[in-house]
Amino acid sequence: MSLINTRWAFNVSNWKPTEEQVLAISSFIQPEEKQRISRFVFQKDAKSSLIGRLLIRKYLGAVTDIPYQNIKVGRDKLGKPYLLGGGDLAVDFNVSHQADFVVLAGNTKQKIGIDVMKTEPLVGKDVVEFFRLMRRQFTDAEWLKIESYKTEAEKLASFYRTWCLKESYVKNRGIGVAAFPLDTLSFFICEELKQGEIITSTKLKEKNILKDYVFEETILDESYIVAVALENTNTYVREDAPFIFLTIDDLLNDAKSLSGPDPGFVRDFLGKKEKPY
Ligand SMILES: CC(C)(COP(=O)(O)OP(=O)(O)OC[C@H]1O[C@@H](n2cnc3c(N)ncnc32)[C@H](O)[C@@H]1OP(=O)(O)O)[C@@H](O)C(=O)NCCC(=O)NCCS
Numbered sequence: 159m160s161l162i163n164t165r166w167a168f169n170v171s172n173w174k175p176t177e178e179q180v181l182a183i184s185s186f187i188q189p190e191e192k193q194r195i196s197r198f199v200f201q202k203d204a205k206s207s208l209i210g211r212l213l214i215r216k217y218l219g220a221v222t223d224i225p226y227q228n229i230k231v232g233r234d235k236l237g238k239p240y241l242l243g244g245g246d247l248a249v250d251f252n253v254s255h256q257a258d259f260v261v262l263a264g265n266t267k268q269k270i271g272i273d274v275m276k277t278e279p280l281v282g283k284d285v286v287e288f289f290r291l292m293r294r295q296f297t298d299a300e301w302l303k304i305e306s307y308k309t310e311a312e313k314l315a316s317f318y319r320t321w322c323l324k325e326s327y328v329k330n331r332g333i334g335v336a337a338f339p340l341d342t343l344s345f346f347i348c349e350e351l352k353q354g355e356i357i358t359s360t361k362l363k364e365k366n367i368l369k370d371y372v373f374e375e376t377i378l379d380e381s382y383i384v385a386v387a388l389e390n391t392n393t394y395v396r397e398d399a400p401f402i403f404l405t406i407d408d409l410l411n412d413a414k415s416l417s418g419p420d421p422g423f424v425r426d427f428l429g430k431k432e433k434p435y
Contacts, residue, residue: 164221164251164264165386166213167274167378168402168409170205171258175295179406180427184420186413187211188231192423201430208427212409213262214239217251219291219412226414233428238332252329259382262399269389271330275322276382277315285310289317296320297344320345323373326385327362330371345373353377358396376401 178218184192184322191211192293198204211231219226241249251264254274263272280288293301304316323345328335346361357375361368372394374386377399 162261163395164216164217165376166262166264166404168209168213168260169258169386170202170209170255170260170402173205173209175205175406175407175428175430178422179410180424181419181421182410182413183208183212184423184427185294185415185417186215186410188416191231192420196423196426199431200433201427204427204430206260209260209409210253210255210262213253213260213404214251214415216404216409216412217262217264218249221249221264222247226412227416234332235333236332239327254325254329255383256382259378261378261384263386265388267393269330271326271328271332271387272384273322273325273329273382274378274382275318275325277318278381279311280314280336285314289313292317294367295324295340296342299344299346303347318345319347319351319375319385322383322385323360323362323375323387326373326387327369327371330387330389334380351375351377354400356396356400 184388185236187208195204195207198207214231215229216353218224218229218231222241222244231239232242233239238252249264250268251262252268252270252272253260253262254272256274257276261272261274263270286311296304300320304313304320305315307316322338324343325335327343334416339421342365344363346363349357349359351357358372360373362371362373363369370389370391372388372391374388378384384401394420
């Protein structure tokens with residue numbers, strides 16, 4: 159496993175949590191994160207958030223000398239998780255979740271942001287109208303690229319790709335999308351995504367100035383793409399490491415208890431509703 163560039167993915171739809179697993183997990187995560195997870199109405203959202211916590215703890219356990227029980231993850235004022243008490247340790251990580259997937263990107267040299275995006279067809283929505291509503295979030299150059307494709311499916315795929323890139327950048331910077339003028343970012347895509355390959359040729363201009371960033375773009379599976387934004391092209395080490403798909407056992411095997419098991423958390427978690435689709 160490369161620790162300079164860690165890329166992990168977890169498919170939450172494949173995991174049917176057992177009481178025993180959730181009881182164990184209730185002792186592996188920080189109390190404030192349990193409270194946060196308890197606030198989700200649907201189990202799927204709670205599961206994704208929980209897996210995000212376990213991915214972060216596993217990553218920090220692997221990449222630092224801090225014992226698992228002493229790893230403390232804080233959140234900055236806009237919610238971005240970071241390692242508390244890491245001192246001079248140059249370690250950064252970010253998670254993203256959507257629908258079936260939770261992904262983590264970690265790095266020991268550069269600031270990082272990640273976004274996973276489901277590239278689903280627009281059921282019951284008109285693409286033209288959808289693009290009209292989104293018009294202000296993209297630049298003219300980006301729309302030219304999106305509209306250059308022949309079919310609606312290809313246009314939509316290009317739209318999702320550009321959106322995913324924007325989110326990865328905003329998440330790298332740790333700023334919120336709501337307050338950020340996304341049309342000041344213009345992505346220049348010159349290569350198509352290919353299954354099993356990492357594309358790094360996409361460039362970004364912010365307010366017309368070329369940014370010193372690398373964007374790694376990957377097809378995670380047939381319906382999901384991922385973008386990872388890394389600051390500073392000089393320190394970028396390209397390792398061609400694809401995403402590694404982890405199982406629940408991978409996340410639980412090296413976990414250690416921070417506190418006693420919490421049956422109340424388990425009852426609440428397993429009692430959450432299934433998400434209606
Ligand atoms: C960060 C943000 C862009 C992510 O949006 P998203 O695409 O819906 O969600 P993703 O699944 O990709 O990412 C969510 C994860 O990113 C991380 N995250 C949260 N805030 C983040 C931020 N500001 N920057 C980077 N990562 C962040 C978290 O790990 C979060 O998962 P978790 O809450 O389960 O731990 C969006 O939530 C946002 O704009 N947040 C800012 C909120 C804000 O402005 N608050 C102001 C009031 S204090």
